Amino acid sequence: MRSPAADVRKAQRLARKDRRAERGRAASTILPPEGVPLNLPVASIGVRLAAQIADVLITTVAAVCLVILFSALELTRPQTIMAIAMLLFFVIRVPYYILSELAWNGQTLGKRFLKIKVVAHNGGSLSTHALVLRNLMKEAEIFLPGTLLLTLDQESPVASWIALAWVAMAFAIPLMNPYRQRLGDILAGTHVIHLPQPILLKDLAGEAKPMTAAKPGAKGFAFLAHQLDHYGAFELQTLETLLRAQDKFMSPDVHARNRRTVATIVEKIRQKIGFADPIPPARAVEFLRSFYNAQRAHLEQRQLFGDKRADKHHAADETPQ
Amino acid sequence: MNARVTPQDSALIRSARFRKEREADWRRLEDLVEKAEKNGLQNMDFAGTRDLASLYRQATTSLAIAREISLDKALLEYLEALTARAYLSVYAPQERLGGLVGRFITKSAPQAMRRSWFYILLGFLCMGLGALAGYLLYLENASWFYVFMPPEMAGGRGPDSTTAFLRSVIYDDDHSSSGLGAFATYLFSHNTRIAIFVFGLGVFACAPAFLLTFYNGLILGAFYALHVDRGLGWDLGGWLSIHGVTELSAICIACGGGMQLGMAVLFPGRNTRKEALRLAGKDAVKLAIVAAIMLVAAAILEGFFRQTVQDMWTRYLIGWTVGFGWLAWFMLGGRARQ
Structure with missing residues (x-):
């Protein structure tokens, strides 16, 4: 037996988790000028760090090449080579970030590798001012404490503490807001998103008809309206995921397991909706496809009449008279 | 555009028909977006x-209907x-780089x-007050010099060094430290770091920016007092003006930018702090860029001219001419023609 206090704590924790998930969902919505909200998931700190490291590597390699060229041409003396290397790194990287984000619409090379992108917070287009600002702040936020960390010595503990506090702040600010904005993003009014990949899978409802027609001997499955009242959109879309997985290539082991799963699901559905005829195992997938079609047509019809059914508990939500 | 609805399609359910009618358009949009992203x-x-x-x-309409x-x-x-992909490529920034810089x-x-x-003005006041305080403190007790001045910046100069040595540093005819290497070294010298810190730290409620600028003024004041004490005040003035007019102004401007950010954090007014910071950032970042340009110019002056120009009055002339050039840019640039 658990104490009531533990239950309360658990409920509070769940509520907090829900609130956080809600904030996260709200953060990933952008409203373009056309007024149809788009769902663009916010890129996490890890992905952005990886993109940043890739960019630093690219600019460092460019700077090193130039330094080698300069010393081959004997333009530098050994005493000043460090200062020149610093200068070149600086001169290459500042325009690199700004120009690449301007030219590629909010993507540096590192961001392109990781398929993330800068977008304007308010759904408008990215302004030049915003891109310049967020990349100049990057100097103060990332590179300055970075170089500070590299040049620390034990004699100056104050500098070490300042550097530590600064780096901690640079990481804490993105963690504290749901958009994962760093200071430069806040100033510029931007945040970074994952680039969505449009992949159009074929329509299950569009293909099912010719398939049943291909087998003239077999009779199609027919469902009555009351048999389709049990499930909602969530179950329908779960079934969709299962049916799409049927087309993939499976190893014999996986295939056997899949057949058992499908048989169980068919049995469950039959019991729930009260479908009397037995289903031979060979026609199990076909049964699921026709059920999917009928269920989707039914639910979409209900939805058009203003009766949206999120999941199988839709009947319980309606207040009983 | 090219919707093909055959009789057998009418047997499909509504959403499948909806998709069939528009699929060709979506595919074409996909191609176009890919082309726009690539080229x-x-x-x-x-x-x-x-x-x-x-x-x-x-497509946005289709999405809303779907x-x-x-x-x-x-x-x-x-x-x-x-x-989303189409939105991102339709609303891409469309500005030419040349026009931007101009x-x-x-x-x-x-x-x-x-x-x-x-x-x-606050930035200049800050540094001026610091310099005054440093000057007076040095006159009161010369050992304050060691308190303010980091040893690596003093380069051996201090209350204990001889007047002849101080003069030799000011009128040093050593050409080995000029050119590209010296330019790079000076650019990443003390003052640039101070300028970056002053700007970046402004966000933390002004105080760090204020203190750093004041401290920089203290150093300057004590250093100047040392030379005045030895009768080298005018000579040091020339040595400093050639690049210092530009460089110290850059620090004050960076301080001004930092303070603007700090003020937005301290007194956001009717906006949220985030919004106030965003609005203040519009001008502050331009100040930071101006300061950066000035620091590069100062490093060029310091690396190429300071040791080659040995005459005191020529040094004054170059330093203040450049200084007035900056002032003229700020006062006269970008005014609407009457």
């Missing part, structure tokens, strides 16, 4: 750009992603400088 909108032909814009608007009528998860996800120099930088005159 840029500027390099697309007229028909392509026109179709991209109109197909994008059609959300209402369709329960096909794959379709919803596809449309969502396609519309506009900054001729218009937006001087205008931002004039708008934030109060903060820049």
